[in-house]
Amino acid sequence: MxxxxxxxxxxxxxxxxxxAEEPAPIPSPGEIAAAAPAGDWVAIAxxxxxxxxxxxDAKGKPRRVVIQLMPAPFSQGWIGNIRKLAAAHWWDGxxxxxxxxxxxxxxxxxxxxKVLPADLVTVPEQDxxxxxxxLVIHETPVRGATPSPHKPRGDGYAEFTRFSGxxxxxxxxxxxxxxxxxxxxxxxxxxxxxxxxxxxxxxVIGHAPxxxxxxxxxxxxxxSGIENLSSLxxxxxxxxxxxxxxxxxxxxxxxxxxxxxxxxxxxxxYLSTESDSFVRYADARENRRDPFFIKPAxxxxxxxxxxxxxxxxxx
Amino acid sequence: MxxxxxxxxxxxxxxxxxxAEEPAPIPSPGEIAAAAPAGDWVAIAxxxxxxxxxxxDAKGKPRRVVIQLMPAPFSQGWIGNIRKLAAAHWWDGxxxxxxxxxxxxxxxxxxxxKVLPADLVTVPEQDxxxxxxxLVIHETPVRGATPSPHKPRGDGYAEFTRFSGxxxxxxxxxxxxxxxxxxxxxxxxxxxxxxxxxxxxxxVIGHAPxxxxxxxxxxxxxxSGIENLSSLxxxxxxxxxxxxxxxxxxxxxxxxxxxxxxxxxxxxxYLSTESDSFVRYADARENRRDPFFIKPAxxxxxxxxxxxxxxxxxx
Numbered sequence: 001m002x003x004x005x006x007x008x009x010x011x012x013x014x015x016x017x018x019x020a021e022e023p024a025p026i027p028s029p030g031e032i033a034a035a036a037p038a039g040d041w042v043a044i045a046x047x048x049x050x051x052x053x054x055x056x057d058a059k060g061k062p063r064r065v066v067i068q069l070m071p072a073p074f075s076q077g078w079i080g081n082i083r084k085l086a087a088a089h090w091w092d093g094x095x096x097x098x099x100x101x102x103x104x105x106x107x108x109x110x111x112x113x114k115v116l117p118a119d120l121v122t123v124p125e126q127d128x129x130x131x132x133x134x135l136v137i138h139e140t141p142v143r144g145a146t147p148s149p150h151k152p153r154g155d156g157y158a159e160f161t162r163f164s165g166x167x168x169x170x171x172x173x174x175x176x177x178x179x180x181x182x183x184x185x186x187x188x189x190x191x192x193x194x195x196x197x198x199x200x201x202x203x204v205i206g207h208a209p210x211x212x213x214x215x216x217x218x219x220x221x222x223x224s225g226i227e228n229l230s231s232l233x234x235x236x237x238x239x240x241x242x243x244x245x246x247x248x249x250x251x252x253x254x255x256x257x258x259x260x261x262x263x264x265x266x267x268x269x270y271l272s273t274e275s276d277s278f279v280r281y282a283d284a285r286e287n288r289r290d291p292f293f294i295k296p297a298x299x300x301x302x303x304x305x306x307x308x309x310x311x312x313x314x315x
Numbered sequence: 316m317x318x319x320x321x322x323x324x325x326x327x328x329x330x331x332x333x334x335a336e337e338p339a340p341i342p343s344p345g346e347i348a349a350a351a352p353a354g355d356w357v358a359i360a361x362x363x364x365x366x367x368x369x370x371x372d373a374k375g376k377p378r379r380v381v382i383q384l385m386p387a388p389f390s391q392g393w394i395g396n397i398r399k400l401a402a403a404h405w406w407d408g409x410x411x412x413x414x415x416x417x418x419x420x421x422x423x424x425x426x427x428x429k430v431l432p433a434d435l436v437t438v439p440e441q442d443x444x445x446x447x448x449x450l451v452i453h454e455t456p457v458r459g460a461t462p463s464p465h466k467p468r469g470d471g472y473a474e475f476t477r478f479s480g481x482x483x484x485x486x487x488x489x490x491x492x493x494x495x496x497x498x499x500x501x502x503x504x505x506x507x508x509x510x511x512x513x514x515x516x517x518x519v520i521g522h523a524p525x526x527x528x529x530x531x532x533x534x535x536x537x538x539s540g541i542e543n544l545s546s547l548x549x550x551x552x553x554x555x556x557x558x559x560x561x562x563x564x565x566x567x568x569x570x571x572x573x574x575x576x577x578x579x580x581x582x583x584x585y586l587s588t589e590s591d592s593f594v595r596y597a598d599a600r601e602n603r604r605d606p607f608f609i610k611p612a613x614x615x616x617x618x619x620x621x622x623x624x625x626x627x628x629x630x
Contacts, residue, residue, distance in 0.1 A: 182417050208522055227549040231549055295529040
């Protein structure tokens with residue numbers, strides 16, 4: 001049973017090569033992504049990668065988490081602050097202080113006393129969203145992620161959602177915003193109108209908490225090493241905060257990848273959401289026709305269509 | 316920032332009491348559930364609880380996982396097999412063999428050689444769903460979870476979804492079925508038409524893989540101790556299988572709660588999905604008006620409206 005269940009899940013996996021055990025007459029989403037031509041993949045600039053090194057685990061294994069920062073026009077004020085905090089090495093010596101099951105892992109200064117760089121900006125709440133029309137329109141909307149007069153399926157949180165520039169976005173009432181899908185990285189904040197500086201960050205490690213959309217800034221997504229956050233012990237304090245400071249997971253450093261030695265810089269690429277390969281991939285996520293499946297769903301919520309991201313193969 | 320972020324998340328938490336730090340003029344979903352009258356809570360029969368005891372963790376801490384088995388009419392053939400396997404103590408000495416990030420934790424006999432009880436039944440594929448009309452209609456459909464001619468929101472995987480008898484269910488083309496939400500427990504299977512015996516089980520530990528609905532049997536949900544599965548190290552083999560058998564997590568026992576000494580039997584209750592309290596709770600999940608929030612979403616996907624479940628307070 002194990003090996004055959006593999007077949008089911010291989011199709012759901014974006015990073016792993018498709019199982020060689022039962023060649024699928026109809027390709028799985030993972031197989032479609034793996035077969036996409038090189039030209040359909042978009043390299044992520046090292047200047048857009050935030051690299052967090054946690055203290056090694058109990059066995060001495062390094063724990064690196066790589067975060068892709070969101071491109072303009074989204075959340076740029078907070079991202080500017082994050083770049084300043086990384087350049088100042090501000091997070092070095094801070095820690096992961098909270099892990100709440102099916103919700104978030106959160107890191108920053110547990111003492112809440114560490115002085116912030118003086119040049120951080122205050123970002124207004126309207127920047128949680130941007131005026132519509134600044135983004136490339138996705139030519140091939142995902143059923144269930146765009147409204148259809150014929151078959152209303154859709155998104156519970158917005159008029160519609162779509163992919164743009166490699167990211168899932170939502171539209172409603174003339175505004176667009178990024179989504180709290182699994183792996184999304186957001187900015188912890190105080191009560192409104194405080195929108196947070198960017199010094200306190202969290203990553204989503206459970207079912208997409210989309211109710212946070214438009215209420216907290218989304219600044220990026222974990223593209224590698226999320227298991228180093230999602231498999232941490234859950235905190236036993238209220239909301240998953242670690243009650244004993246010895247439970248906190250030390251952060252050795254957080255850097256923009258360009259600050260690392262070039263040999264140590266992570267290199268990733270994502271499947272262009274404007275590519276035909278992505279259209280086929282998204283359709284396959286909505287309608288599983290690979291051998292394990294019996295009933296194609298006929299749709300999917302956009303957070304269940306993760307954009308394929310992979311390491312760039314060494315030349 | 317930490318304490319105030321607590322406010323945001325307390326509202327999203329179902330088990331924890333609401334934060335006492337900033338009394339909310341408008342109650343959060345968690346506060347609404349906590350304030351529900353005793354009569355709105357439904358006790359879960361111990362005969363419907365499957366109790367899995369994993370080997371203690373590295374610090375010797377017990378690791379119990381409590382699973383609520385699904386009531387009729389769903390998945391009863393597989394659940395009958397699961398009751399026989401538990402009665403035979405079949406799982407004792409087996410292990411958790413696979414943990415794939417943002418997907419599932421899976422347990423059973425890693426050797427795939429352990430002889431199954433002779434009286435297990437073979438369940439046909441049509442039993443993944445049931446004919447509509449066997450379930451109580453929820454009087455107050457959740458917006459986004461039921462079709463609306465005025466404001467089409469909805470479900471990407473079905474004509475509509477709703478709550479019935481304490482469980483989220485989907486409807487399409489005259490059939491209804493249970494959902495793969497976070498914590499759902501399903502039956503691993505071989506290639507179709509094999510539907511699995513129930514000996515190989517998995518729990519969802521990531522974003523709802525709803526594409527598995529109607530393709531695999533859902534037999535229950537983890538109602539306590541899911542962190543003992545979701546925080547396990549991810550397997551480094553294909554699809555999260557543990558490559559080294561020493562990585563496997565031993566299962567000491569799996570029992571129906573009625574087989575445990577009464578003092579050791581877990582006691583839980585869920586908030587009736589037919590109660591007014593649940594209607595208010597679900598509305599609050601869709602429209603967060605508690606102080607931290609600025610923009611109520613106006614909807615939610617059904618897997619982001621988890622049915623409140625709590626331990627029964629000792630009398």
